[in-house]
Amino acid sequence: MNSTVLLSALLATPDSGSQGFDLGKMxxxxxxxxxxxxxxxxxFLGICPFLGxxxxxxxxxxxxxxxxxVMTLATLGSWAAYNLLLVPMGLTYxxxxAFILIIASLVQLVEMILQKFSPALYSALGIFLPLITTNCAILGVAVLNIDEKYSLGYSLINAIAAGIGFTLALILMAGLRQRLELADVPPAMKGKPVAFLVAGIMSIAFLGFAGLGG
Amino acid sequence: MADMLKVGLVLMLVALVAAVALGFVNSRTAPIIAIQKELAKQNAMNSVAENLSPGDSLAFDSLSVTGLKNPYASCDNTLSIVQVSAPPDTSRIGYVFIAFGKGYSSTVQTMVAVGLEGVISNTMILFQQETPGLGANIVKPSKLIEKFNGLTSSECLLTKDGGGIDAMTGCTITSRTVTNSIRTGLEAMSEAGLFSSVDTEGGTE
Amino acid sequence: MSLLKDLTKGIYRENPVFRLVLGMCPFLAVTTSVENALGMGAAATFVLICSNFLVSLFRNIIPSKVRIPCYIVIIATFVTLVDMVMNAYLPDLHRSLGIFIPLIVVNCIILGRAEGFANRNPVLNSVADAIGMGIGFTMAMVVLASFRELLGNGTLLNINVLGAAYQNQPLLIAILAPGAFILLSFILGFFNILEKRKGGRQ
Known part of the structure; x- marks a missing residue:
């Protein structure tokens, strides 16, 4: 509760103009x-890789x-394309x-660059990169940033935070599923059903954060 | 090389056809969308301001106020005020504005009609994407927003925050958002000198 | 006959959601009410039919190297089309589906059917496949949405079913995010039991 009060106090800073950078909003x-x-x-964005x-x-x-x-890069690319190209030309529709093409080509580009210059990183991330094009969390963050009318700085922060949130959920889930291997699960619930059940319970836990920051 | 050219050409062609098709549909739908938005806004203003002068058809003109602070900068929106009159009489009988507030999962927009003395006449939720079954119940007037009718800015505060309005059960965040967004809007209007002074202590209303 | 088979397989045997576990994001997100589920289902089915039709029609012209970008452009075009038409004629539905309309682009069912079926089957079969998959997806969403709306709000298609007393104290969790995961888990478990029964009998 304390942090709620603190945050809302920070948020209520007078004249926090949309151009200026506001620590509370950040x-x-x-x-x-x-x-x-x-x-x-x-x-519910990025469920497929979350389960896969x-x-x-x-x-x-x-x-x-x-x-x-990729989320950070895609946000940079989509923000630039939207505000520097589509808006001035009246082509926002x-x-x-534009966003999906930017994401698809970015993923391809990152894959090629990594393969050439950092084989170690490529072997670590390589197999995940093609999967990312169809990860709706990436397109989701690009669309959300535009919907919320975030400036470039806020958009990037939002993208990184969303990525961290995704990673957090993924790592927690992986830890739980490794434990689950040893558990006695009814045969009908084995595999995907029990994974969804665990995700539901985690989601209940995350409901507890409601009210923090808004 | 010829292969590359062919591949590039096909991609270009596909993108071109897509862009042209979308441009065509957009040219057809954009005016309809614009008209519908305007119509929805007009309807909303008419119904929310109805009690300012019951039975009359109302006129709305946007008002530019010098020295008006913008309380909604943190939601990247601005406070814009519309003045209400009942033609043929051109004198002002009240104001309508939209209050913006960050709720649980969306920016809630509330349209507020307010009298010349700063007393809320009526409110209406224009937009929300709060949790269905919880915060989304804010659209039902009896849950919260009809309690605002007849209040002034200083009375627009939840019980939990020291005021007299009970929040909707289970959704303090949405309730607080709406209440506070209305109050800050009224305060900004009052600071800009839009309300004729009223004896708030005596409660003559 | 194979046309009929392509049409019906999406409804149960290869149901995209319950059997193949695809298209989870919109499936979980928009099933807070039956109305949203039907709207999303209609939008996704329309995009699916159009993209399968075009992909199948041009399957011999599109070079295989750039087929995925081409499919994505085709799908994104129809999604934008749906977005604009819905915004013009059904603004309320457009508003409640929100961000999930543009996200139909990355719905794995649509790209999956283009890549997995339409690019090597004739036009008629591809359209039949799209209709079947679309109906399967919509039906699955309606099933989950019915549970969530009924338990979480006491209504079905906005009509009060369980009475005012229930509506004052509904099982809210069903309509919140965790409810979607948990109810889906039970539905998938139920389908597993069904499959096993069927297998045992044969």
Whole structure:
């Protein structure tokens, strides 16, 4: 409760203009994107990789890192395309196509660059990169940033925080599923059903963050 | 090389056809969307301001106020005020404004009609994407927002925050958001000198 | 006959949600009410039919190297189309589906059917497949949405079913995020039991 009061006090700073940078708003975005509106557990974005890559802790960490990386780049690219190209030309209705193409080519580009210059990182992240194009969390964060009319700074912060939130959920899930291997699960619930059940219980836990930062 | 050219050409062609098709549809739907938004806004203003002068058809003109603070900067919106009159009489009978507040999962927009003395006449939720079954119940007037009718800015405070309005059960955040967004809007208007002074202590209303 | 088979397989045997576990994000997010589920289902089915039709029609012209970008552009075009038309004629539904309309682009069912079926099957079969998959997706969403709306709000299609007394104290968790996960888990478990019964009998 204390932190709620603190944060709302910070948020209420008078004349926090939308251009200026406001620490309170920044904190609110970070907390909201990681915990309150966690991309996976509250907003239902990125469920496919969340279930697909959460069987082992190592791959969960790798996927998380790749998502944070691509999310930040994609936000940069989509923000620039939207505000520097689409808005001045009055073509904002093309934003969905533009964003998905930017994300797809970014992923391809990152894959090629990594393969060439950092084989170690490539071997760690490589297999996750193609999966990321169809990860709706990436497109989701780009669309959300535009909807919320965030400036570039806030957009980037939101993207990084959303990526961290995704990674957090993924790692927690991976840890739980490793334990689950040893548990006595009814045969009908084995595999996906019990994974969803665990996700539901985690989601209940994340409901407890409601009210922090807003 | 020829292969590269062919591939590039096909991609270009696909993108071009897509852009042209969308441009065409957009040129057809954009005016409808604009008209519908305007119509929805007009309807909302008419119904929210009804009690300012019951039975009359109302006119709305946007008002530019010098020295008006913007309490909604943190939601990246601005406070814009519309003055209400009942033609043919051109004198002002009240104001309508939209209050913005960050709720649990969306920016809640509330349209507020207020009399010349700063007393809330009526309110209406314009937009919300709060949790269905919880915060989304804010759209039902009896849950919270009809309690605002007849209040002034200083009375617009939840019981939990030291005021007299009970929040909706289980959704303090949404309730607080709406209440506070209305209060800050009224305060900004009052500071800008839009309300004729009223004896708040004596409660003559 | 194979046309009929392509049409019906999406409804149960290869149901995209319950059997293949695809398209989870919109499935979980928009099932807070039956109305939203039907709207989302209609939008996704429309995009699915159009994209399967075009992909199948041009399957011999599109070079295989750039087929995925081409599919994505085709899908994104129809999604934007749906977005604009819905905004113009059904503004309330557009508002409540929100961000999940643009996200139909990354719905794995649509790209999956383009890549997995439409690019090597004739046009008619591809359209049949799209209709079947669309109906399967919509039906699955309606099933989950019915549970969530009924338990969490006491209503079905906004009509009060369980009475005012229930509505004052509903099982709220069903309509909140955790409810979607938990109810889906039980539905999937139920389908597993069903499959096992069927397997045992044969």
């Amino acid at each position: 904190m609110a975005i970070i907390i909201a994107s990681i915990f309150v509106n966690n991309f996976v557990l509250a907003r 890559v959460s069987k082992e802790l190592d791959s969960a960490v790798g996927m998380g890192a790749a998502v944070i990386f 093309l934003s969905t196509i």
